[in-house]
Structures are given as structure tokens and as C-alpha cells.
Amino acid sequence: MDVQEENCKIGELSTPDQRVHFMALNIQNELGEVRQFTKLERHNDTCLNGGFFVIQSLHYKCLCDSGFSGIRCEKDIDECSTQTHDCNQHATCTNTVGSYQCSCNANYKGDGKRCRPNFCSTNVGLCQHNGTCLDTSTAYNCSCKVWYSESHCEKDIDECSTQTHDCNQHATCTNTVGSYQCSCNANYTGDGKRCRPNFCSTNVGLCKNNGTCLDTSTAYNCSCNIWYSGNHCEQDIDECSTQTHDCNQHATCTNTVGSYQCSCNANYTGDGKRCRPNFCSTNVGLCQHNGTCLDTSTAYNCSCKVWYSGGHCEKALEHVIMTTERNWANARKYCKSIGGDLATWGMRNATIRTWIVDNMIRTRPPAYYWIGLDDLDQEGVWKYIDGVPVTKDNTDFYPGEPNDVGYADCGHLNHVQDYAMDDHRCSYLQLAICERRLNQSR
CATH class of the missing domain: 3.10.100.10 (Mannose-Binding Protein A, subunit A)
Structure with missing residues (x-):
């Protein structure tokens, strides 16, 4: 029996350019079926779909290409249903004869094995009210304008109730679709975001006794004549008891009708509004043992000779x-x-x-x-x-x-x-x- 030609041997895998010749040889397959081969080429009807023909101990079998199975490689493998594909989680697997195809799902783009989100490009207007659509690693986000919220910027924010407006503290906030309005309250004037007091113009005679009304940053003040005090200039002013004088901290305030007087205390000199220490001049011998007295900005210090110490150089060392x-x-x-x-x-x-x-x-x-x-x-x-x-x-x-x-x-x-x-x-x-x-x- 001649079973060898061009170095192709029984039991070995023949390559595409080699053929195996047999002379009236009966060979049995894995199912026990017996066939008589007189001449066999590996791409004839024995192994289908590109399978390789192999003979071992007078038995033959087919080695199938990827994507096929069966005795003669006649069965197509469905990689999609068997989950043996490598399609992306955001792709659809489609089985083909001997293989499969991957295609990215809607709102994703790529080659099917790599799919990245593409919601924003394929869904115009996905984010409402001029919100900005941003594809993420897995889906998308909407970056909303300041007046809107929720996942698609569909909800109008009530800036008034959420206190996210910039109306002045003396203004009233009114919500509108996509925004809000500010209007100054009574006795204030401005655009609602800047409201300044307007008490004096709208309230004639607010300050008594010829006092001058002055709008302030938050309300108003009455600038009274020198003989009066009180919120509306209704009382005679006692600058000393109300601490509205400008006497120095080292001076004594004496109230007068419509005014006050300042006089520097003992050991200080000046006009009462400016008082500087004068301890050393008025207290001879304040520093003992020939210590030197030095007036400071608030009191005095003693500079002691070498063998003395203490606040008045009273301690001998x-x-x-x-x-x-x-x-x-x-x-x-x-x-x-x-x-x-x-x-x-x-x-x-x-x-x-x-x-x-x-x-x-x-x-x-x-x-x-x-x-x-x-x-x-x-x-x-x-x-x-x-x-x-x-x-x-x-x-x-x-x-x-x-x-x-x-x-x-x-x-x-x-x-x-x-x-x-x-x-x-x-x-x-x-x-x-x-x-x-x-x-x-x-």
C-alpha cells in the first residue's frame, strides 16, 4: 500500500500545497462509518469550511478552523449566544458564518470592540435651556445654566426661595422663568441689586429741631444741632454720659449745654483731646536711687542704675x-x-x-x-x-x-x-x- 507522496505521511496534518493519495483504502471515521478512498484532496468534501484532514490508525478526523465545529466542521459556532466574543459592553454582537461582528449601540461610537459615549452629538437638545452636554466615560452629563437644574436642565430654579439670588438685603425677590427680578423696598432706591436708603427724601421733617437728615448705607441718621441729641434730635445731648465726646482716654469729660469740655488728668498734659504723659516732671524722685525717669506713650518707665531694679528702682541688688x-x-x-x-x-x-x-x-x-x-x-x-x-x-x-x-x-x-x-x-x-x-x- 502506497500512502506516501511529497513527504506527507499518514497521521500528519497536510498543508494546502500537499495531497494524500490512497489506493482503494477503507478508512473509518469517529462515528464508525467506513469510506473507501482512492484519491483524497484535503479541500474536497471530507472536511468543510477550511477544516484540516487528519488520519490516525486508519481513522480520519477534521480539525476545524475558528468559528466551526462538528465531525466535518459543518456547524457554525454562534460566538454571540455562547458569549465567546470580545464585543464592548455597549455594543451588539451579530453572528456570521465562521465569525461574528461587533457594532456600537446607539449613543456610542467606535469599532464595536471599543465604544465610547456619543450621546451629545447624536441627541441635539438633550440638555434643555441651553445646558451644555458633556459625554462622560460611561454616559453623559448636563452642565446647566445658573437658573436651571435636574439631569436635563429641565427644572427652573426658584432663586428667591432657595436664596441663590443676589438681590439687596433691602429688596424683594420675584421669581421668573429662567431668572428672577429684584425691586428695592420702601424708603430705598436703586436697581434691586444695589439699594441705598432714601428715607430723608420721602420723609420730610424726620429729624426734629432743625436737625439734618442723612441717608446712611443701611438706613438714616439725624445730624443734630449742638444742643440736641436722640435718634431724631429730640433730646439735649450729654456727650460725656453717651460717650460721644472725643476726649483723650487720660482726660475727664464735663458736659455743658450743647457741648462738653475735656481736661487732662493728673500726670498728663495737653488740651484734653490730646494728652501725653507728664509723670516725670510732676513727680520728682519718682525713680529712686538716681534712676532716670522716662515718659512713654501711655505712662512712664524708670531706667535704673546698675545695682538697682524694680518699677521705681527701689530694689537694691x-x-x-x-x-x-x-x-x-x-x-x-x-x-x-x-x-x-x-x-x-x-x-x-x-x-x-x-x-x-x-x-x-x-x-x-x-x-x-x-x-x-x-x-x-x-x-x-x-x-x-x-x-x-x-x-x-x-x-x-x-x-x-x-x-x-x-x-x-x-x-x-x-x-x-x-x-x-x-x-x-x-x-x-x-x-x-x-x-x-x-x-x-x-
């Missing part, structure tokens, strides 16, 4: 801060120049030292402060400059100090060590604590 950085020797010279010296007994007293640190030093930016403590006379022998030797009870050296690093022979309060005592090189520029004795028993 025993410790002050030198605010200019100097080396240890120059810091001591400064303290002596103001009648004191670098701090000694205040440093030996733990209570006083703590008060100085908490109330005079911690209130300032972190810094180092010279005190009256050194070992300049004899290296390693520390004493206060008033001659008192250092002991563990009168000196709060930081643990491990003094260590004489870098010729450190002068004492200071070290902010890095929480203002404990420390030794430092005397040439460094630092602030200082100056001290004097008010109580010689210290």
Missing part, C-alpha cells in the same frame, strides 16, 4: 550680670569699676548660687560666667579672691574638676555642666557675675 564678654582679669576690673568684684560669697552659699543660676542665668542663652575663684598664686591651690580657701562644702566643682587642662587657672560656671564650677583658661572671653556686699555679715 547684690549680684548683676556683666553682659559684655571679657577675659577673667578684665571682667574683675569691670566689676570693681561699678563698685563690686567677681562673685565669691554668693558662690559659696549653695542657696544663693542656685537662685542666681535659676533666676539670672537660665533666663539667658547658654553661656560661661567668670566668678571670683582661681589658683593663680599657687598652681593647684584654689581659693576665692576674697581670701577664703576652697573646701568641699563651699565649692560646687563638677566631678573631675578642676583638671588644669590647658593652663586652666580661673574659675567659671560651665553651662555644658549645668552651671557647675569648673576651671578654664583665664584669657578666654566670657560673661561674668559681679557681686557687692549690702550686708557686711556675709
Whole structure:
């Protein structure tokens, strides 16, 4: 049996340009039907609709193209009813022989597999009252004019009841189709959106006693002659009790018939309408201990000498801060120049030292402060400059100090060590604590 030609073998798929030849061969299909083939071409009546003919173990079958099924590929597959198509959700699937077609539904456009909304172009007037139609990703929206609402701009908005109008507060709003009208109320004039008071023209004699009627932004006022007051100039005016005078806040108002008088209070000078402080001139010795009195815009301040403080320089101080950085020797010279010296007994007293640190030093930016403590006379022998030797009870050296690093022979309060005592090189520029004795028993 010759079953081979042009490299086409039994059981293999023949290509369009190859043919299979048989010599009086009986072959059975999948249904058990037996056919005799003497010569077979793959596009003859065996496999329909472009199906491929295959022989396996003296049986034949058809391999169908996409869109067909059946023993001989004789059945068309309906992709639409079997939902095996890829048409867009907004498209209609139409079955064809061996395939299908997709076409976008009404109000959508595209190739059927991609459909985008097209409501606005295909539905003229979809949005009423000149609303603007906007296609969205799935349908459409209507952008309505300011006077209309609802999905198709079909509803007239009552701007009056919804308070979306711009009528003046002194006007009446009347709704119209697609808009509204504004009209000014009685005693007001204008176009309804701008209404200004018109009380004076329409109400002759509104202000009594020759008072002048003045329309304001919201109603009216009566400008009265100097002898009268009240809403309609019906009362004599007391500018002092009604606080309608212009006396200075530091002056006293005295009412007169039809007017008032202003006079500056004690410690102030001026015409009563303008009063400036005059505490310093009228109060000799207001600032104690030779403090300088300075009048301010509202009262006065005392500028105190270096050893005094308080509102009137009444408080004498025993410790002050030198605010200019100097080396240890120059810091001591400064303290002596103001009648004191670098701090000694205040440093030996733990209570006083703590008060100085908490109330005079911690209130300032972190810094180092010279005190009256050194070992300049004899290296390693520390004493206060008033001659008192250092002991563990009168000196709060930081643990491990003094260590004489870098010729450190002068004492200071070290902010890095929480203002404990420390030794430092005397040439460094630092602030200082100056001290004097008010109580010689210290």
C-alpha cells in the first residue's frame, strides 16, 4: 500500500500545497462509518469550511478552523449566544458564518470592540435651556445654566426661595422663568441689586429741631444741632454720659449745654483731646536711687542704675550680670569699676548660687560666667579672691574638676555642666557675675 507522496505521511496534518493519495483504502471515521478512498484532496468534501484532514490508525478526523465545529466542521459556532466574543459592553454582537461582528449601540461610537459615549452629538437638545452636554466615560452629563437644574436642565430654579439670588438685603425677590427680578423696598432706591436708603427724601421733617437728615448705607441718621441729641434730635445731648465726646482716654469729660469740655488728668498734659504723659516732671524722685525717669506713650518707665531694679528702682541688688564678654582679669576690673568684684560669697552659699543660676542665668542663652575663684598664686591651690580657701562644702566643682587642662587657672560656671564650677583658661572671653556686699555679715 502506497500512502506516501511529497513527504506527507499518514497521521500528519497536510498543508494546502500537499495531497494524500490512497489506493482503494477503507478508512473509518469517529462515528464508525467506513469510506473507501482512492484519491483524497484535503479541500474536497471530507472536511468543510477550511477544516484540516487528519488520519490516525486508519481513522480520519477534521480539525476545524475558528468559528466551526462538528465531525466535518459543518456547524457554525454562534460566538454571540455562547458569549465567546470580545464585543464592548455597549455594543451588539451579530453572528456570521465562521465569525461574528461587533457594532456600537446607539449613543456610542467606535469599532464595536471599543465604544465610547456619543450621546451629545447624536441627541441635539438633550440638555434643555441651553445646558451644555458633556459625554462622560460611561454616559453623559448636563452642565446647566445658573437658573436651571435636574439631569436635563429641565427644572427652573426658584432663586428667591432657595436664596441663590443676589438681590439687596433691602429688596424683594420675584421669581421668573429662567431668572428672577429684584425691586428695592420702601424708603430705598436703586436697581434691586444695589439699594441705598432714601428715607430723608420721602420723609420730610424726620429729624426734629432743625436737625439734618442723612441717608446712611443701611438706613438714616439725624445730624443734630449742638444742643440736641436722640435718634431724631429730640433730646439735649450729654456727650460725656453717651460717650460721644472725643476726649483723650487720660482726660475727664464735663458736659455743658450743647457741648462738653475735656481736661487732662493728673500726670498728663495737653488740651484734653490730646494728652501725653507728664509723670516725670510732676513727680520728682519718682525713680529712686538716681534712676532716670522716662515718659512713654501711655505712662512712664524708670531706667535704673546698675545695682538697682524694680518699677521705681527701689530694689537694691547684690549680684548683676556683666553682659559684655571679657577675659577673667578684665571682667574683675569691670566689676570693681561699678563698685563690686567677681562673685565669691554668693558662690559659696549653695542657696544663693542656685537662685542666681535659676533666676539670672537660665533666663539667658547658654553661656560661661567668670566668678571670683582661681589658683593663680599657687598652681593647684584654689581659693576665692576674697581670701577664703576652697573646701568641699563651699565649692560646687563638677566631678573631675578642676583638671588644669590647658593652663586652666580661673574659675567659671560651665553651662555644658549645668552651671557647675569648673576651671578654664583665664584669657578666654566670657560673661561674668559681679557681686557687692549690702550686708557686711556675709
